[in-house]
Amino acid sequence: MIYEMTIQVRLSDFEEGLHWYSTLLKRKPDFSPHEGFAEWELLPGCWLQVAEGNPSLNSGPIRLGVIDIEEERNRVQEQLNVENFNLHSREEVPVKWATFSDPWGNQIGFFEYKNEVEKTEKIQAILGKSQ
Template structure:
């Protein structure tokens, strides 16, 4: 039985990495046990760990579900000085999505459910 998930992303500069992911996630880390390491609980029992080290090549992307991909993309472009990243849609896929990289080459993405009903079901499930 799996009861919890952690995903680790490595960055070469921890101070800048923590700042960048704090801006991406729009909040402070939940846990900083020691220098060179920070964790955010993204949803109950799902943790993103940012650790100082050598980033892995060709991993990911780590995709984060958001209520509005356009609004989130626009905020990130402004606050992280990112270039525009393309948002994709396909008729057979129930989400729209986009992928970008952090300053260390880690692939990160966003997705948004197209159905408001499905989006609300997913968002309400984590608030129970």
Template structure:
């Protein structure tokens, strides 16, 4: 039985990566035990880590649930220059979703439930 999870993205410039993920997540890292490493608890016991090192282009995607995807994408366009993000939807799927890349090629994204009250 699994109790926790982490996913790690590598960035070639830690300070730029830290700034990017602080903007995307809307807050500073929860844990930064040493230089070149930061971690956010996205939901209880589930952590996103960034670490300075050799980039593995195309890692991910990891997607997080948001209440208003269009509002978040508009914010990221202003703050980080993220633009031309395609939002996908299928009739049989209860969410819409999108994926975009950070400056190092790691894939991040959002999803949003189509109907209010479906969130867990």
């Protein structure tokens, strides 16, 4: 039985990366057990780890579900100087999505459900609350 998961990205400049990911996630890490390592619990049992080290080439993308992808795009472009943040959508896919890179080359992205009812139901089911 799998009951939790972690995803790790490596950063060649940990202090700058810690600031970058804290800005991206809009909060400080939940857990920093030692130098060069930090974790955020994004959802119950789902952790994003950032660790000092050599980034893996072509890793990811790690895509995070958001309520308003255009608002998040504007925020990360302004606050984190993210470029090449192009939205994608296909009729047969229930979400619109985008992928961008952190300053170390790790692929990060966002997705948003196109159907508002489906989006609200997902949020309520996962987080136990409404928008």
